[in-house]
Amino acid sequence: MKAIRILSRNIRDSFKSVFRNFSLSLASISCITITLVVVALSIVLSFNVNNFTDMVEKDVTIVTFLKVDIDEAGREAVLTELKKLDNIEKISFESKMAIADEMMEANETYKNIMSDWNEETSPLQDTYLVKVKDIEQIEATANQIKKINGVDIIKYGEGMVEKLVSTFDLIHKICYGIVAALILVTAFLITNTIKITIFSRKREIEIMRLVGASNLNIKIPFIFEGLFLGILGSIIPIAATIYGYAAIYDRMGGQVFSSIIKLVKPTPFVYEISVILVGIGMIVGMFGSWQAVRKYLKI
Amino acid sequence: MNLIVMQGVNKRYKNGVNAIQDLNLTIEKGDFVFVIGSTGCGKSTLIKMLYREEKPTKGKIVVGGLDVAKLRNSKVYKLRRKIGVVFQDFKLLPKSTVFENVAFALEVLGLPKDEIYxxxxxxxxxxxxxxxAKNYPNQxxxxxxxxVAIARAIVNGPKLLICDEPTGNLDENTSMEIMTVLEAxxxxxxxxIMVTHDRTIVKKMQKRTILLDSGRILKDYKKGKYVDESNKNTK
Structure with a gap:
């Protein structure tokens, strides 16, 4: 009961203190707000890029064209060799006739040309569609497939996939870098705000010590103050994320440029981001004030 | 029964000043003791060690059963809850009323509102x-x-009240008013325990009086035995 009374007093005091040094608090809150807006943007970007990468990765297939004159036994031998490779997720077979049917269905002109082709006369090639487990290893896997006896040529969008993946990776890294730098600056600003609060409450702290308040009791209000600054600073970014992202999603119809690049659905995505934002705000706030307490509150 | 026991206490500051040297002192429960002496004789250091604002370099200090010298920083509050301290500059919170200033001492200890009131x-x-009660300090x-400062110091019912020049900023009549309150x-x-420069008060009150000089006890006048020898001993 006593501990609860002391805690509620501490919370009340720290809340009061946020408004007592309002101009300073506002500076810290603004900094947290800016940081968290950038964090939110980074997360939104990062998740969507991840989402897109996942989709691309799922779709990347090494199309393995077999030699035109390959027979049943040859196809089986290639399949056995393919199964021996490590980085293989799934293998499916598409016969030259199936491909011809597909093409004829899609285009009337093809139909006219291909309609009298048969197994013997078709110039098309049987193919194995190979999906890989790790897209970063795709080049190595492709090279291994190329060497298999019976394989004619392979296609997998050479170079493009790797470039895409490494570009996304770079975007991630830049986002993380900016967020880390902003978090550091914010923590530093909060440390300064709390430092000034500590100096402005010097007399109060002195009296608290004299009347027998424990060290923890003296320190806790400042930690709470940092926590409040963090929470207050996360309000605008959270609102912006919840309403802003939903608006963007609706406006763009859930995709960017074409149906290939799909956006992550707003629910529960925006709420997950909100939890992350308030969490970061609280941690940065508490960390900043803890630094100030550690450095400037000598008890 | 002794409330305070100091044995072989030395205090040497980092700058090399020996503020207290080989001091032995016992103060009984319920006593009223004046500590007097010229500026720099160690009066303030002596009482600061009692409420553990300073640590002795050597020796033993026991206040109300707590070994002050061995007390860790994080446990100092246990000692402070047993004592009240009053200063020359009052140390009141200017933006709080008289009531709030006194209540502050109990609030930080987590007492219920009714009890505080x-x-x-x-x-x-x-x-x-x-x-x-509703006035502000500047009124x-x-x-x-x-x-008000005294009220705040004793509201928690401490065993010991330490007063560091409480009348230093006050005129003679007001000083005597404060002394009446302290006596009550x-x-x-x-x-x-009261540190003072004001020999008139000491003479009038006739309590046990300890005269310090260069960090040592020069004289320990028993109750009713104080004679002002300031011209002979100190400036």
Whole structure:
């Protein structure tokens, strides 16, 4: 009961203190707000890029064209060799006739040309569609497939996939870098705000010590103050994320440029981001004030 | 029964000044003791060690059963809850009322509101300031401000009240008013140690008086035996 009374007093005091040094608090809150807006943007970007990468990765297939004159036994031998490779997720077979049917269905002109082709006369090639487990290893896997006896040529969008993946990776890294730098600056600003609060409450702290308040009791209000600054600073970014992202999603119809690049659905995505934002705000706030307490509150 | 025991206490500051040297002193529960001496004789250091603002370099200090010298920083609050401290500059919170200033001492200890209210009103009555409970410190005279500080120091019912020049900023009449309040508190059983420059008060009150010089006890006058020898011993 006593501990609860002391805690509620501490919370009340720290809340009061946020408004007592309002101009300073506002500076810290603004900094947290800016940081968290950038964090939110980074997360939104990062998740969507991840989402897109996942989709691309799922779709990347090494199309393995077999030699035109390959027979049943040859196809089986290639399949056995393919199964021996490590980085293989799934293998499916598409016969030259199936491909011809597909093409004829899609285009009337093809139909006219291909309609009298048969197994013997078709110039098309049987193919194995190979999906890989790790897209970063795709080049190595492709090279291994190329060497298999019976394989004619392979296609997998050479170079493009790797470039895409490494570009996304770079975007991630830049986002993380900016967020880390902003978090550091914010923590530093909060440390300064709390430092000034500590100096402005010097007399109060002195009296608290004299009347027998424990060290923890003296320190806790400042930690709470940092926590409040963090929470207050996360309000605008959270609102912006919840309403802003939903608006963007609706406006763009859930995709960017074409149906290939799909956006992550707003629910529960925006709420997950909100939890992350308030969490970061609280941690940065508490960390900043803890630094100030550690450095400037000598008890 | 002894409330304070100091044995072989030395205090040497980092700058090399020996503030207290081989000091032995016992103070009984319920005593009223003056500590006098010229500036720099170690009076303030002596009482600062009692409420553990300073640590002795050597020796043993026991206050109310707590070994002050061995007390860790994080446990100092346990000692502070047993003692009240009053200063020359009152140390009041300017933006809080008289009531709030006194209540502050109990709030930080987590007492319930009802109990705080009753204790504060009772102690304000004792120092004669109940009618000014809603005033702010800047609306009070120096003597009244000091009485608020005293009220705050004793509201938690400490065994020991340490007063560091409480009348230093006050005129003679007001000083005597403060002394009357302190004597009343002492009669209720609180031990009082008061550091002062004001020999007139010491002479009038005739309490046990310890005269310090260069960090050592020069004289320990028993109750009713104080004679002002300031011209002979100190400046």
């Amino acid at each position: 009753h204790k504060v009103i009772k102690v304000l009555e004792l120092v004669g300031l109940k009618h000014k 009070l005279s120096g003597g009244e401000q000091q009485r 508190i002492n009669k209720l059983g609180t031990t009082i």
